[in-house]
Amino acid sequence: MQAGTFLKTFIEMRWLRRFDSRQALEAYQTRQLAAYRAFLQEKSPYFRQGIPADFRMDKALMMRHFNQLNTVGMDRDEALELALESERTRDFSPMKGEIAVGLSSGTSGHRGLFITSEQERSMWAAAVLAKMLPPGKLLGHRIAFFLRADNALYQTVHSALIRLQYFDTFQAAEQHLELLNTYQPSILVAPASMLLELAKLRQSGRLNIAPQKVISVAEILEEADRQAMEASFELDRIDQIYQATEGFLACSCACGQLHLNEDIVFVEKNYLDEGRFYPLITDFKRRSQPIYRYELNDILVENPDPCPCGSVFTRIDRIEGRSDDIFVFENAAGEPVEVFPDFIRRCLLFVDGIGEYQAAQLSSRQLVIAIEHRSREREAALTRQFQQLAADKDFLAPQLIFKDYQRDRSRKLKRICRI
Ligand SMILES: [Zn+2]
Numbered sequence: 001m002q003a004g005t006f007l008k009t010f011i012e013m014r015w016l017r018r019f020d021s022r023q024a025l026e027a028y029q030t031r032q033l034a035a036y037r038a039f040l041q042e043k044s045p046y047f048r049q050g051i052p053a054d055f056r057m058d059k060a061l062m063m064r065h066f067n068q069l070n071t072v073g074m075d076r077d078e079a080l081e082l083a084l085e086s087e088r089t090r091d092f093s094p095m096k097g098e099i100a101v102g103l104s105s106g107t108s109g110h111r112g113l114f115i116t117s118e119q120e121r122s123m124w125a126a127a128v129l130a131k132m133l134p135p136g137k138l139l140g141h142r143i144a145f146f147l148r149a150d151n152a153l154y155q156t157v158h159s160a161l162i163r164l165q166y167f168d169t170f171q172a173a174e175q176h177l178e179l180l181n182t183y184q185p186s187i188l189v190a191p192a193s194m195l196l197e198l199a200k201l202r203q204s205g206r207l208n209i210a211p212q213k214v215i216s217v218a219e220i221l222e223e224a225d226r227q228a229m230e231a232s233f234e235l236d237r238i239d240q241i242y243q244a245t246e247g248f249l250a251c252s253c254a255c256g257q258l259h260l261n262e263d264i265v266f267v268e269k270n271y272l273d274e275g276r277f278y279p280l281i282t283d284f285k286r287r288s289q290p291i292y293r294y295e296l297n298d299i300l301v302e303n304p305d306p307c308p309c310g311s312v313f314t315r316i317d318r319i320e321g322r323s324d325d326i327f328v329f330e331n332a333a334g335e336p337v338e339v340f341p342d343f344i345r346r347c348l349l350f351v352d353g354i355g356e357y358q359a360a361q362l363s364s365r366q367l368v369i370a371i372e373h374r375s376r377e378r379e380a381a382l383t384r385q386f387q388q389l390a391a392d393k394d395f396l397a398p399q400l401i402f403k404d405y406q407r408d409r410s411r412k413l414k415r416i417c418r419i
Contacts (some may be wrong), residue, residue, distance in 0.1 A: 002122040009126035014133075017263055022312045029266050032284040036292070043071040044290050051292075056280065058295045059104075059112045070115065072099055072288045079113055090168060092150035099288060100152035104245035114245040116153050117288045124248060125157045127264060131251050132187075132239065134213055142183060144211075146176075146190030148218070173197035181208050188233075189241070191218040193407065196225050196356075199232035215239040220319055222415060224349060242319060244298075246291050247283040250316055257303070259313035267314065268293070275301050276320065276340075299326075299340075325416050329395035330364045337395040341416040347385035348415075351378055356405045360417050367398045370405040 019025040040047040046068040062069065066076035074096065083103045086092045095101065100121065104112035116124070133141065139161045145154060146167045158164040165183055167176050173194060180198075188211040190198065195216055201207035214233050216226075221240055229238045240258055242250035249267075250260045260267050260279075268280040276299050283291040299320040307315050320341055327339045348357050348369075355372030362368055369382060379402050390397035 002119055005119050005122040006126045009123045010130045013127055013130035013263070019263070019312050025262060025312050029262065033266055033282065036282065036284050039287065040290055040292060043287070044069055047290070056293045056295055057290075062289075062294075063113065066113065070289050072115070072117065074099060074101075074115055074288075076113065079115060083113060087149060090170065093152070095152055102149060102151045102153070102245065112245055115289050116151075120286065120288060121153045123285055124153060127248055127261070128241070128243075128251075129157065129162070131261070132213070132215065132241065135254070141186045143187045143189060144180060144183060144185035146188075146194045148191075169194050173201055177201065177207060184209055185211050187211055187213045187215065189215045189217055192216045192221045192225055193219060195229050195238070199229045203232045210234075213239060215241055217241045217243055220415070222345070242316075244296065246281060246294050246296065247286065249279075249281065249296075253307060253309040253311055255307055255309045257307045257309065258316040258318075259307065259311050260316060262313045269300075269302070270295075272299065275304075275317075277302065325414065327361050327367075327416075328364055329390070329393070329398060331395050336364070337393055339389070339393055339395070343389055343393070344416045347382065347389055350385050351381040354378060356407070358405060358415055358417070361398075362401070365396065365398050366401060368401045368403060370403040372405040374402060374404055 019028065037051060041051065046065055063076070066079075067074070079096065079101045082094060082096060083101045086094060086101075087103060092102075098118045100116050102114050102116075104114055141162045143157065143162065143164045144167060145157075145164055146169050147154065148169050150166045150168070154166065155164070165179070165185070167179070167190075169191060188195070188198070188209070195214060198207060202209070211233065214229060214235055216229075216238055217240075221238065226238050230236070237252075237256040239252045239256070240250075241248070241252075242258065247265050248261055249265055250258050252258050264283065264285060266282040266284065268282075269277040270280060271277045279296050279298065279300055281291060281294050281296060283294075301317040301320055303315040303317040305315070325341045327341070327344055329337045329339060331337050344359050348354060348359065348371075353373055357372065358370045360368045360370075367386070371378065371382075379400075382402075383400055386400060387397045
């Protein structure tokens with residue numbers, strides 16, 4: 001860790017960098033953008049000839065032009081080999097010089113590769129801690145960090161002042177009980193599905209921890225799950241970090257509302273309707289691997305009302321899942337009808353006692369619905385819900401195939417997905 005970079009970033013973000021108006025923020029972003037574009041044209045071979053005005057990138061472009069894009073001379077195949085080996089051995093310590101390599105856990109089939117320099121890791125750790133540490137007490141926290149894969153990026157948080165213990169989400173929550181009970185984390189960070197399992201273990205009395213802060217990461221936090229976690233951990237709220245390999249994109253404020261981290265990333269909004277948009281992100285500080293006008297697949301739902309916390313950063317009501325999670329049905333004329341994941345979720349939420357669930361679309365006429373406490377009544381109730389939705393949205397009701405819910409621990413939890 002670069003202590004100087006860490007401290008400078010931490011102090012700036014925690015206490016100094018304040019924007020009292022949207023205009024002040026935008027002026028700051030304009031300066032940062034200009035500096036970033038100049039950096040890219042100088043250091044990234046891909047941008048040496050200039051940056052086209054309509055340039056956009058996504059995961060596929062990133063992977064295809066990896067060698068020309070990155071500014072540290074990293075070879076894609078070599079980096080991929082290193083990252084895959086780490087996944088196989090579950091030993092995530094090997095690095096290439098000071099560059100850490102990781103795989104993004106995309107469910108879309110093609111994998112993304114991400115690299116970070118020591119300086120970037122120090123800045124990332126400082127930004128996360130500056131935004132997420134509870135007010136007042138800064139030192140002596142014990143953080144329990146549940147992740148699919150460890151990475152030097154995350155280990156950077158660990159220091160003499162703050163302890164961080166990595167827990168592998170590849171293993172069931174049960175297997176972490178003993179260590180958690182001994183470690184007694186003051187801050188618990190985990191994907192929503194893991195938090196839910198831990199919440200149940202605490203409810204049953206087997207998990208005896210009392211974290212001051214519980215932070216959901218990496219997966220979409222469903223409203224019902226959030227409430228169950230709040231009750232089990234006896235907290236007023238569950239915090240959220242919206243972190244992708246593309247950057248530290250958003251986190252919840254003192255009022256429990258999610259805001260984009262517009263002091264770190266510049267977000268262009270591609271609107272689908274009045275409130276929903278796909279973000280196009282530029283991470284000013286990402287130098288080893290350019291993130292410039294990068295298209296994310298998540299749908300964000302904006303909240304236009306000012307937040308009581310006073311922040312001028314865009315307020316996000318919720319993250320709605322990936323673009324491939326929009327379901328496409330057919331109407332009587334054979335035309336496609338798009339349905340947002342929220343509506344599918346709602347069908348499931350209306351039926352009592354389902355517990356864990358997952359809905360996947362096989363085709364425009366077939367859905368697989370996996371639920372935890374399966375029964376004839378619940379299946380009938382769900383069938384009615386989907387018939388109602390089909391009538392409301394004017395599409396042909398799909399055939400529902402019911403299954404028992406089983407959690408695949410090796411993949412990100414997606415409640416609503418297409419196959
Ligand atoms: Zn706020």
